[in-house]
Amino acid sequence: MKTKKIDIAACLGSYGLTINIGFFRYNIRSSLRTVEQSIETLYSDFELTDYETDSQLVDFHVLVDEVWQLRSVFNRQAKFFLDGLAPFNSLPIQHAPAIIEWGMNWCVSSQLNTHLIIHAAVIEKDGFAAVMPAPPGSGKSTLTASLIQEGWRLLSDELTLIDLNTLQVSPFPRPVSLKNESITVIKNRYPNVIFGPISSDTAKGNVCHIRPPSLSVKNQHVNCPIGWFIFPKYQREAKTEFFEFGKAQALMSVAENSFNYSVLGETGFDVLKNVIGKANCFQFKYSNLDEAIKVFSGLPVPQ
């Protein structure tokens, strides 16, 4: 493995560590110990190289470091930078592992228009992708974290990238982000899953990322057509319900969950119309993960 050969901390602290994720190449710099730990744990299956000696053309130059502000007196602060630009306010330094993950997602969702970007988890089985668009709190990450332990391939936990020409999903297999109780649920269910450092008491509660499965990383360049659009909704004590969702309504819901639907204009509409036209669309309410996994394994095969 290339990982062993290079000194991650030294790269992060100097010219940067280059990571290939999907078709993107990031150059990451940080002198924070937690960021180093996080990358060492979560990205060990990815190809990591030294920016100084290796490839010098990358998509995003990312930096997470401590900054000095008045607030630092009470609570040391860290900030995310994309090539000198700081899109977010500083946050307590102990949130650094979450800051870098959020920031890396932001790079893609704010800069890319060659793909239709949907705020959705996406997983693959038997050559077809299941896209799960849903607002935060609908349990899509917990569902994703479970399904990728049950034979599904992780394409992305946050951003579904649909190629405007091929209409296929381009994988972006980043670590899956879990919040609060979901962390314990997944830890208990799948003791082999590897967790990164926890960021406690963020605006979203406790946040922890899990390492993407090795096979998903290995196949990160294999694109895949969309078979299903599934709109999940976690509801405490709810009975598992799974029913078809009208395509027109599905299109509107996906558009609402898209980052650049309006920027793409007519192209965005045509792309959605085509992929939704070919896919099966469902609404899905659940509280029991075992039943949820069963439903997913019995999904009707797309034409």
Place this chain on the structure above:
Amino acid sequence: MKLPVLILVFNGQIEFSELSEKQWDLLIRQAREAMLLAKLYYFFKKKQWLDKVPPIVFRYLKSAQIHSEKQFNDLCWEVKHLEKVAKELNYPLILLKGAAYTVAGRKASQGRIFSDIDILVGCENISNTEKYLMINGLVSSEVDAYNQRYYRQWMHEIPAMKHMYRGSVIDLHHNILPRTVKACPDAILLLKDSKPVFGYEGINVLSATDMIIHSATHLFYDGELEHGCRDINDLHDLLIEYSESNESLDALVIRANKLGLQKPVYYALRYVNFILGFSVSKGVINKLNKNIPTGIFVPIMDFLFMRALMPAHESCNDYWTGLARWILYVRSHWLRMPIYQLIPHLFRKSYRRILGKETH
């Protein structure tokens, strides 16, 4: 001073095939910072280089071009709404800057990213135009009485107006420089020479010479030079188009003399020449009859502007860039308001900020 790779590509001093991987990387980073990615897309397209750029570079050029196309469509839609307003008035609405380049089909509009629409009308028509814009859904975004008065008494525009539903922002001007500036031109001259736009009723743009002069005035009187690199590229595009239509630069210089705006035109010609290689004969510059820098001021201004007009990216900065930008910022205030007005204004602003009535 070494010019950044983005500038070297634009002015043709570096060949596309000579670029190293590291230079390609810097090229997109500088262009992203300077909001020139979409412009770079069209530049490569014209040179038929698009299929030869590395995939990573193409991704961001194309993404920016798609974004600029969306802005183009949005702008045309907004101007269609303005046309409705204009039909109710007995004078034209004159579009300025980005919006004007777009409706007039200027090359400068290709891939240009901008955020608001600037309109010019005669000073006596300001309140009437404001009224009709309000009837059509635009409301003033400034609620503070002091700021409202500050704008209306001293500035060349009223506070920005925002559409209630569409969110579009319009800046309504009665001149191109604040009233407090010594070089503030006679706006009637600009209005009289404005030209109707084909395909739009009641919508005008400034004449070709005035459009260039306004672009230069805006750039060289403004203190916020973060977009200086984009603006000097605008000027370059406008000047190229102007000279292609066979008009000699003499007309531009004569007009600048008449409006009393020799200084910005002097800088525009000088730096479009230095930075982007647009050729200007010495004779033309010598025809600017007054108000231009002389003696020691020439190298001083070169020192400042050759730094501040570069992309605001760390790779373009040298030891002096920060200071140069700061001096030009202070200079712009100096130019825009006489000291006896500026000091009370700044005091008032600081006092209000301490009280928490201002956030910026």
